[in-house]
Amino acid sequence: MGRATTIGDHMTRYLLRRTVNTLVLLLxxxxxxxxxxxxxxxxxxxxxxxNASGQALENFRENTGLNDPLIEQYGRFxxxxxxxxxxxxxxxxxxxLPSEELRGAGTEVLPLVLERLPATFRLAGVAxxxxxxxxxxxxxxxxMRPGSWVDRIINIIALAGVSIVQFWLGLVLIVVVSVHLxxxxxxxxxxxxxxxxPALTLAARPTGRIAQVVRSSMLDELSKPYxxxxxxxxxxTPRIVLIHTLKNASVPIVTxxxxxxxxxxxxxxxxxxxxxxxxxxxxxxxxxxxxxxxLIQAAIFVVATLVILVNFxxxxxxxxxxxxxxxxxxxx
Amino acid sequence: xTEEIRTGEHPPPxxxxxxxxxxxxxxxxxxxxxxxxxxxxxxxxxxxxxxADLVAPYDPIKQNLRGRLAPPFSADxxxxxxxxxxxxxxxxxxxxxxxxxxxxxxxxxxLGAVVSGIIGVSLGLVAGYxxxxxxxxxxxxxxxxxxxxxxxxxxFILFLTGAGFLNLIIVFTLLRWMVYARMTRGLTLSYRELxxxxxxRALGNRSVRVMFRHILPNTLSPLLVxxxxxxxxxxxxxxxxxxxxxxxxxxxPSWGLMIANxxxxxxxxxxxxxxxxxxxxxxxxxxxxxxxxxxxxxxxxQRWRLLTPSTKPQRRLFRAKARLAxxxxxxxxxxxxxxxx
Numbered sequence: 001m002g003r004a005t006t007i008g009d010h011m012t013r014y015l016l017r018r019t020v021n022t023l024v025l026l027l028x029x030x031x032x033x034x035x036x037x038x039x040x041x042x043x044x045x046x047x048x049x050x051n052a053s054g055q056a057l058e059n060f061r062e063n064t065g066l067n068d069p070l071i072e073q074y075g076r077f078x079x080x081x082x083x084x085x086x087x088x089x090x091x092x093x094x095x096x097l098p099s100e101e102l103r104g105a106g107t108e109v110l111p112l113v114l115e116r117l118p119a120t121f122r123l124a125g126v127a128x129x130x131x132x133x134x135x136x137x138x139x140x141x142x143x144m145r146p147g148s149w150v151d152r153i154i155n156i157i158a159l160a161g162v163s164i165v166q167f168w169l170g171l172v173l174i175v176v177v178s179v180h181l182x183x184x185x186x187x188x189x190x191x192x193x194x195x196x197x198p199a200l201t202l203a204a205r206p207t208g209r210i211a212q213v214v215r216s217s218m219l220d221e222l223s224k225p226y227x228x229x230x231x232x233x234x235x236x237t238p239r240i241v242l243i244h245t246l247k248n249a250s251v252p253i254v255t256x257x258x259x260x261x262x263x264x265x266x267x268x269x270x271x272x273x274x275x276x277x278x279x280x281x282x283x284x285x286x287x288x289x290x291x292x293x294x295l296i297q298a299a300i301f302v303v304a305t306l307v308i309l310v311n312f313x314x315x316x317x318x319x320x321x322x323x324x325x326x327x328x329x330x331x332x
Numbered sequence: 333x334t335e336e337i338r339t340g341e342h343p344p345p346x347x348x349x350x351x352x353x354x355x356x357x358x359x360x361x362x363x364x365x366x367x368x369x370x371x372x373x374x375x376x377x378x379x380x381x382x383x384a385d386l387v388a389p390y391d392p393i394k395q396n397l398r399g400r401l402a403p404p405f406s407a408d409x410x411x412x413x414x415x416x417x418x419x420x421x422x423x424x425x426x427x428x429x430x431x432x433x434x435x436x437x438x439x440x441x442x443l444g445a446v447v448s449g450i451i452g453v454s455l456g457l458v459a460g461y462x463x464x465x466x467x468x469x470x471x472x473x474x475x476x477x478x479x480x481x482x483x484x485x486x487x488f489i490l491f492l493t494g495a496g497f498l499n500l501i502i503v504f505t506l507l508r509w510m511v512y513a514r515m516t517r518g519l520t521l522s523y524r525e526l527x528x529x530x531x532x533r534a535l536g537n538r539s540v541r542v543m544f545r546h547i548l549p550n551t552l553s554p555l556l557v558x559x560x561x562x563x564x565x566x567x568x569x570x571x572x573x574x575x576x577x578x579x580x581x582x583x584x585p586s587w588g589l590m591i592a593n594x595x596x597x598x599x600x601x602x603x604x605x606x607x608x609x610x611x612x613x614x615x616x617x618x619x620x621x622x623x624x625x626x627x628x629x630x631x632x633x634q635r636w637r638l639l640t641p642s643t644k645p646q647r648r649l650f651r652a653k654a655r656l657a658x659x660x661x662x663x664x665x666x667x668x669x670x671x672x673x
Contacts, residue, residue, distance in 0.1 A: 025476050028476060029480070033488070036488060036492055156366065156617075159620040159621060160617055163568070163612075163613055163615075163617040163619075164613050164616075165572065165575075165591070165609060165613070166572075168571075168591055168605065168609035171591070171598060172609070175598055175599070179598075179599055265481070266483045266484050267483075269484070270572055270575070284484075284487075288487065288491050288576070291491075296488065300485075300488050303484055304485075308479050311479050
């Protein structure tokens with residue numbers, strides 16, 4: 001069969017192009033993190049603060065190679081990044097700035113970021129689990145009775161999930177559930193009780209968005225002729241929804257879940273701040289406050305890379321699920 | 333659970349040439365309580381934001397340390413208007429601050445959406461109309477930038493440039509134009525081969541004129557819906573950035589900033605955090621509801637749901653007519669037996 005090889009060819013070409021695009025995007029990201037750090041404002045001033053003396057600034061520039069030509073600095077930055085070296089944290093590195101041997105004396109920033117990743121993953125994982133479970137329930141119920149008052153209320157709930165400010169929801173939950181009811185700890189990390197409130201907070205937005213997609217793609221599917229056939233054969237509504245249509249409606253749902261997974265990683269920045277959850281987001285906000293440029297760069301790079309990789313994975317998964325893309329090898 | 337899945341409400345075949353008067357829309361809005369409420373709320377919000385100096389009972393920045401942390405509905409120590417929403421940790425009237433905060437939030441949202449919209453729509457038009465290399469370049473940039481986590485990039489840029497109103501607008505423009513560009517390109521592609529565009533070109537109009545005078549007006553209603561959603565998104569983003577200290581700076585009242593301040597008083601004074609948060613929620617929710625409604629009502633395939641009479645016998649009659657009309661055209665979806673693929 002010639003057809004199989006064509007599909008394979010298309011897929012390979014598509015995957016190849018997507019991979020190249022992703023790599024280019026990562027390069028652009030590194031360049032942006034570098035160039036923005038060098039060109040917007042004075043990096044020495046950014047790091048040392050406005051009170052630094054002229055001599056201190058000059059020393060700092062000399063020591064960190066900021067006086068070298070930009071292209072040389074860029075090359076150095078690129079090779080460093082490829083070998084996983086984002087420089088040395090100012091916060092964890094020194095008590096007095098800047099020291100003679102800037103390199104080697106302080107703490108590498110990349111491990112600092114990476115050791116925070118499991119906490120963020122844990123939070124995002126629980127949140128997406130809650131979101132998918134809630135959204136499937138809400139979306140399916142709404143799709144079974146379009147136009148009814150149940151549908152309208154679910155629609156408002158879904159939109160409210162998208163319209164709520166996450167950190168505010170977090171604060172409200174802390175006051176009501178932790179302070180007044182005393183059911184769960186206000187913040188921190190460790191037991192399973194600690195993860196519930198942050199995960200609920202983080203789940204609000206994806207719940208709303210996924211529920212909307214579940215509803216609309218189920219409605220599309222339910223209006224197709226085969227559903228009529230199934231119904232005429234005597235299948236009950238739950239059976240039609242769960243056995244016949246849910247699988248066919250799943251492509252847009254899975255895509256949306258993937259999209260939201262990327263968004264969760266950045267949304268975690270705010271939620272972690274509210275709940276003092278020791279993930280990458282909290283580290284990033286801390287280092288922004290302390291003006292720790294290498295640490296900021298590393299944290300942003302790591303999270304952005306994860307988001308890009310998640311998007312890539314979703315695109316690839318999507319192309320396997322959807323025969324139209326598989327055949328056309330086109331843009332997702 | 334009932335056995336029927338209500339997919340039997342067949343719409344009449346869409347008549348795309350149909351032009352509806354403004355009154356049809358207003359009447360439909362008046363029939364629908366939820367979007368109507370959203371509209372009323374938004375109108376009130378915009379009016380009080382514009383005339384904040386007249387509407388707000390107090391100066392939003394004026395401190396009154398003797399009347400600090402007064403709960404909602406408490407009388408003013410100086411014998412002034414009662415503090416409907418209480419006062420904050422510096423004795424500033426919360427209601428006045430929420431009203432002036434609306435001015436900040438709405439201007440960030442609307443200005444950001446308009447500026448990024450103008451840039452994005454122009455680039456999208458060019459990409460869809462010119463095709464070829466230009467389109468490739470623009471769309472690659474769009475795809476690439478959409479893959480970046482915008483909140484993080486915004487934080488990073490604002491960290492480097494410093495916070496503030498103008499920088500916020502610039503950052504939002506930089507990070508959101510792609511959304512408009514992508515949609516405009518898609519719409520332009522679907523219009524560029526239509527007869528009226530070909531005719532406009534054949535008559536010798538310059539490309540810029542064809543794009544902006546002939547294609548653009550047809551794309552406005554979906555773009556307007558998108559812009560409404562963007563205003564909501566930007567208001568939420570502004571709140572988040574201000575909360576982290578990289579948005580609007582004190583003592584200016586911004587909703588996000590007010591929540592950040594109130595966080596320290598969470599247990600003593602719940603109203604400091606509650607009211608600005610509610611203001612954001614209601615505003616974003618109203619914008620979303622309204623956008624949804626406009627999307628449905630401007631969609632020729634779906635709008636019959638909202639524009640049809642709402643009493644039961646009338647509805648039944650309407651559906652019967654629709655079914656007849658459908659049978660006349662050969663049936664859009666006759667039940668052909670066939671299982672799942």
